[in-house]
Amino acid sequence: MTTTASRPEATAAGPDAPAARIDTDYPLTRVPLSARQGWFGVLVVVAGFLFFTPTMVTGGAVAGAFGFAGFVTLAIIASIVLALYVSTMGAVSARTGLSTVLLARLVLGRVGGKWASIVLGGTQVGWYGITVGIFANLLASALGWDVSWPLAILGGLLMATTAYWGFKGIEILSWVSVPLMLGLCFWVMTLSVDEVGGWASMWATQGDGSISPGLAITMMISTFISGGTQIGNWTRFSxxxxxxxxxxxxxxxxxxxxxxxxxxxxxxxxxxPDFTNLLLGLGLAVLAVFLLVFNLWTTNDNAAYAFGVAGAELFGVANKRPFIIGGVVIGIALAVTNVADAMTGFLVLLGTVIPPLGGAVIGTFLFTWRLRDPGTHLDTVPAFRWPGVAAYLLGTAAAFFGSLTGIGSPALQGILVAILAVPVADAITRAMRAPAQTVEAA
Known part of the structure; x- marks a missing residue:
């Protein structure tokens, strides 16, 4: 394995433009060993990212369809699948020091990898808009306002500030948000169990069967599949x-x-099913506003950081901050137009096109790179790496098949097919190159 600190690209994008002087979060290079963080700082940032109110809303929708026992089973399955996927993606970035979009460049090619920047950056902008909309509606309800758009503008701008500062700003905010939100959740759980008459009554509840198990798992995975795919933005500092x-x-x-x-x-x-409305209905408006503002802020500063890094890769600019500003403007516009109303369809779309990308990265790391950093200079990658592109397309086709037919879980199928397709596509590519190399030698 090549030492990241010894590579020229780890410290500079070119002879006259040192990347580290422009943006110390290394949006276009490997993170050098000298800039790596302790495990606890990474843990706090990831925890703050995962405390995501729309995940709770999705949990509420699934619980209503299956009842408590069925819902808990599906939630465990979704959490295990997501944990294995996210942790593997995190390990790949820690091994290489690369963000997810830069990994995609190595896997899909210099041009092919731009798709990753578009889809990952674009979906994070979408989540930013959804979260800002939730924040604005919550605060407007608490204040008794009939309009929420001024709060969407104000909240969207404030949430971008910590991401603009970088990794350290996100870590500091997470230290405040995580314990506060956890305390609120346990309080609501106690109220909920009392409301239904105890745990025995809770386990006996039934759902209306309005969602299939496969779709339910995909919905729950999809609440964090875009963010989870980009977990390397933070674990590359491990x-x-x-x-x-x-x-x-x-x-x-x-x-x-x-x-x-x-x-x-x-x-x-x-x-x-909407956790925000539930808190307001329980008469906890002031507490709900105080705690959920911190929760939504930690989620959105991570989202802004992610689309900033994706934009830097897409346009080849060694500075994430202009793209944070641009994405925030778009996200605020989406919030003002109530994009949160289309959340379910958005979640299903994310669960179809994003997981195969992570599957292609994981498959390449396991079967092609064999758990090592390939040491490839990011500027010498070919326009397309066809094994990676083929694996991604096959995984996406499998995910779409599951989505259209209702068979299985589209997200899970997309990941697994993409992973397994990598060694097959690699073998086919090598077999096709062998005759051409023989002819050239002759």
């Missing part, structure tokens, strides 16, 4: 891949399930 894997799998299992669980149990008890 000192060891093993540490990143263990940290991510523990945090994702605990917090993703907790978010789904707390959202579901509140929906079953009070008949309200």
């Amino acid at each position: 000192k060891k891949a093993t540490t990143a894997f263990i940290t991510c799998i523990g945090v994702v299992l605990a917090i993703e399930f907790a978010m789904l669980f707390f959202g579901g149990i509140g929906a079953i008890a009070f008949g309200e």
